[in-house]
Amino acid sequence: MSTRRKSRRLPPLSGVLVLVMASTGLVVVDLTIVAVGLPLISADIGDGASAESVVVTYMVAMGALTQVVGSLSDRWGRRPLFLAGIAVFTLSSLAATVAPDLLWLDAARVVQGAGAAAIMVNGIPLLSDRYSGEERDLAIGAWGSFATAAGLLAPVFGGVLAETFGWRAVFAVNLPLGVAAWVLAVRVLPRSPGAARTTEASGTPEVSGTPEAQASRAAGRTDWLGSLLLMLGLGTATLLMLGSGDTPWSGQDTAVLLTACAALTAFLAVQLKVPAPTLELRMFGSPAFSGAMLAVLLSRVLTIGGSVYLVLYFSDGLGMSPTGAGLLMTPIFLAQIVMGMVGSKLIGDQPPGLVIGSGYALKGVGLAALALLITPDTPWWALVVPLLAWGAGGGIAGAPVMAVAVRVTAPERVGMVAGTVSTLASLGAGVGTAALGSVFALSGGDGAQAVTDGARTVLAVSAALAVVAVITTVTLVGPRRVPARVPAQEDGDPAPRREVRAAAARPTRRPAGAPSRRSSRVRTETYSPERPDSP
Numbered sequence: 001m002s003t004r005r006k007s008r009r010l011p012p013l014s015g016v017l018v019l020v021m022a023s024t025g026l027v028v029v030d031l032t033i034v035a036v037g038l039p040l041i042s043a044d045i046g047d048g049a050s051a052e053s054v055v056v057t058y059m060v061a062m063g064a065l066t067q068v069v070g071s072l073s074d075r076w077g078r079r080p081l082f083l084a085g086i087a088v089f090t091l092s093s094l095a096a097t098v099a100p101d102l103l104w105l106d107a108a109r110v111v112q113g114a115g116a117a118a119i120m121v122n123g124i125p126l127l128s129d130r131y132s133g134e135e136r137d138l139a140i141g142a143w144g145s146f147a148t149a150a151g152l153l154a155p156v157f158g159g160v161l162a163e164t165f166g167w168r169a170v171f172a173v174n175l176p177l178g179v180a181a182w183v184l185a186v187r188v189l190p191r192s193p194g195a196a197r198t199t200e201a202s203g204t205p206e207v208s209g210t211p212e213a214q215a216s217r218a219a220g221r222t223d224w225l226g227s228l229l230l231m232l233g234l235g236t237a238t239l240l241m242l243g244s245g246d247t248p249w250s251g252q253d254t255a256v257l258l259t260a261c262a263a264l265t266a267f268l269a270v271q272l273k274v275p276a277p278t279l280e281l282r283m284f285g286s287p288a289f290s291g292a293m294l295a296v297l298l299s300r301v302l303t304i305g306g307s308v309y310l311v312l313y314f315s316d317g318l319g320m321s322p323t324g325a326g327l328l329m330t331p332i333f334l335a336q337i338v339m340g341m342v343g344s345k346l347i348g349d350q351p352p353g354l355v356i357g358s359g360y361a362l363k364g365v366g367l368a369a370l371a372l373l374i375t376p377d378t379p380w381w382a383l384v385v386p387l388l389a390w391g392a393g394g395g396i397a398g399a400p401v402m403a404v405a406v407r408v409t410a411p412e413r414v415g416m417v418a419g420t421v422s423t424l425a426s427l428g429a430g431v432g433t434a435a436l437g438s439v440f441a442l443s444g445g446d447g448a449q450a451v452t453d454g455a456r457t458v459l460a461v462s463a464a465l466a467v468v469a470v471i472t473t474v475t476l477v478g479p480r481r482v483p484a485r486v487p488a489q490e491d492g493d494p495a496p497r498r499e500v501r502a503a504a505a506r507p508t509r510r511p512a513g514a515p516s517r518r519s520s521r522v523r524t525e526t527y528s529p530e531r532p533d534s535p
Contacts, residue, residue: 011139015188016130020123021143023086023181025150026174027116029158030058031429032151032304036158036326037167044167046102056239057106061113062120063426064235068227070121070419071278074412075222078122078129079189085118086185090178096171117422123147124418126189128406137403138344144402145340145395149333151304155311156326163323226270226278233263234423241430280416283409288352291476292405295356296421298469299398300428301435306367306462307332308433309440313455317376317448331384335391336398343396344403352404353477357470359397364466366390371459376448397469404477436461 011017035055042051073081092112099105127139161169237260240253271277284290307329314325339359346355366389373382402421409417436458443457 011131011135011142014130015184016126017139017142019181019184019188020126021146022177023082023119023185024123024143024147026089026177026181027062027120028147028151029154030112030116030174031055031062031154033154033158033161033170034058036155037162037170040162040167041102041105045099045105051102053102053106054109057109058113058116059426059430060235060238061110062116063238063423063430064231065114065117066121066422066426067230067234067416067419068278069117070125070415070417070422071227072222073122073125073415073418075276078125078415079185079191081118082122082126082189083182083185085115085122086178086182088112088115089119090115090175090182093171093174093178097168097175120422121415121418124402124406124421125414128411128414129190134348136406137347137400138341140403140406141340141344141400144398145337149336149340149391151307153326153330153333155329156323159321159323159326163321221276223270223274223276223278226267226274229263229267229270230278233260233267234427236260236263238426238430241427241434278416279420280413283413283417283420286408287476288408289405291353291473292401292408293420293424294476295360295397295401295469295473296405297424297428297431298360298465298472299394299401300425301432302363302367302462302465302469303394303398304429304432306432306436306458309436309455309458310370312440313374313451316451317374317455318378318380319448320380328380328383329387331387332391332394335388336395339392339395340398341395343398343400346396347400347403351477352400353474356397356401356404356477357474359393359395359400360466360469360473361393362389363393363397364463364470366393367459367463367466371456371463374452374456374459376452393466397473401473 038051038054041054069081069085089112092108092115095108096105096112099108123143124140127143128136131139158170161173236256240256240260267278268281271279271281284293311325311329314320314328318325320328343355343359366386369386369389370383373386405417405421406414439461440454440458443454
């Protein structure tokens with residue numbers, strides 16, 4: 001019998017944690033780092049034409065594939081998809097580095113986005129397999145904080161690379177990092193199970209021909225129709241959101257919108273009928289899960305949308321260089337990392353909705369303070385405290401929300417949940433950039449004062465959205481709707497036991513012909529992930 005271990009402040013370091021954080025950092029950084037080099041790309045290989053498609057193609061591909069890849073990782077295994085994602089991402093980065101023209105670069109970015117989707121959605125499942133209880137919450141919190149902070153730090157990194165080595169360095173930097181990540185992944189990731197499966201109820205190997213085996217095979221079938229409809233719907237929706245706000249609405253935009261709506265509607269209809277859906281819609285019947293997903297969406301809207309126009313204010317309103325503007329964002333980065341771990345720690349002792357809501361409240365205070373303070377003559381040091389509040393609130397709110405999402409869903413659906421998180425994060429980035437871009441266009445313009453006015457309006461709207469997030473999370477992510485986490489197991493202890501969840505909070509679809517399990521309304525699952533040694 002083991003004694004209760006002391007409560008941790010940080011997750012135990014492991015090769016899996018290092019790998020997931022580093023690989024996810026590459027993906028998130030690539031969402032914004034390239035934007036810094038767009039003027040150089042346009043001048044070099046675009047003949048002066050707009051190079052925004054280099055950013056749009058990456059985001060469209062990634063946004064369209066994350067949910068599909070996440071669901072496939074539950075069926076095909078984490079390791080093969082993660083390794084494939086790193087390989088595709090690295091090779092497409094090489095293609096982008098040597099691109100002779102804009103068309104080549106756009107094609108490379110599409111492939112790179114596909115690889116990024118496979119990397120991103122496997123982060124939460126890999127950490128959920130490697131850790132349990134408090135350690136799992138802390139690991140997911142560290143991952144979430146690092147991912148968000150990496151996106152905020154990307155303008156600094158991109159500015160230095162582009163100004164010093166040229167725009168091709170923005171892609172070339174992925175090559176050694178990608179190779180190192182692939183080598184580390186081969187060493188530390190557990191090998192996926194073979195063709196043999198285990199039944200959900202018993203945990204024992206299937207016997208071909210038994211009802212349990214037939215039901216498991218039915219549940220393991222890939223929902224190709226739903227996957228194609230979702231990719232079409234999300235791809236067209238993302239493309240529409242990332243369109244230029246400077247051009248009037250056109251018939252082509254209407255056609256894209258109708259295509260997206262039709263594809264997503266058909267996707268939802270398919271998900272209600274297939275035995276193994278790409279997205280289990282009944283998960284959203286859990287208020288805590290719905291609240292967590294809404295928090296993910298709002299977090300990306302506020303973070304990506306708000307930061308884009310704040311950086312624009314730094315450069316065009318205050319006259320800073322790209323490097324200087326990026327460096328002024330570092331208070332957000334630092335506070336995000338530190339307070340993300342604090343938030344992950346707090347959800348073990350305090351109601352999760354209250355913790356997440358307090359983070360959004362602090363973030364809203366920082367955004368409102370920035371809206372009041374910024375002028376073309378504001379000294380940079382006067383903005384540091386509001387930026388710290390923004391980052392601290394984002395860490396407290398953003399890091400625990402993924403842990404809550406994992407805690408209220410079944411272990412066999414962690415990949416699906418990760419896909420939903422990544423999809424909503426991508427959509428949030430697109431919605432934030434597009435919607436807040438429209439707000440900026442209505443209030444801003446050319447010149448330092450006009451840019452400042454536009455940025456001030458964007459920050460004020462973001463602060464109002466933070467208030468909405470506070471109300472939503474406190475209401476939906478209540479203490480009775482999120483099961484208490486179990487303590488992390490010490491080495492040598494029996495396999496960690498997942499939290500007990502009511503069937504309503506962890507729905508499972510029973511294929512036609514599968515035996516009924518009505519007597520199993522509430523179950524406690526025993527889950528024994530492989531725990532590879534740290535490097």
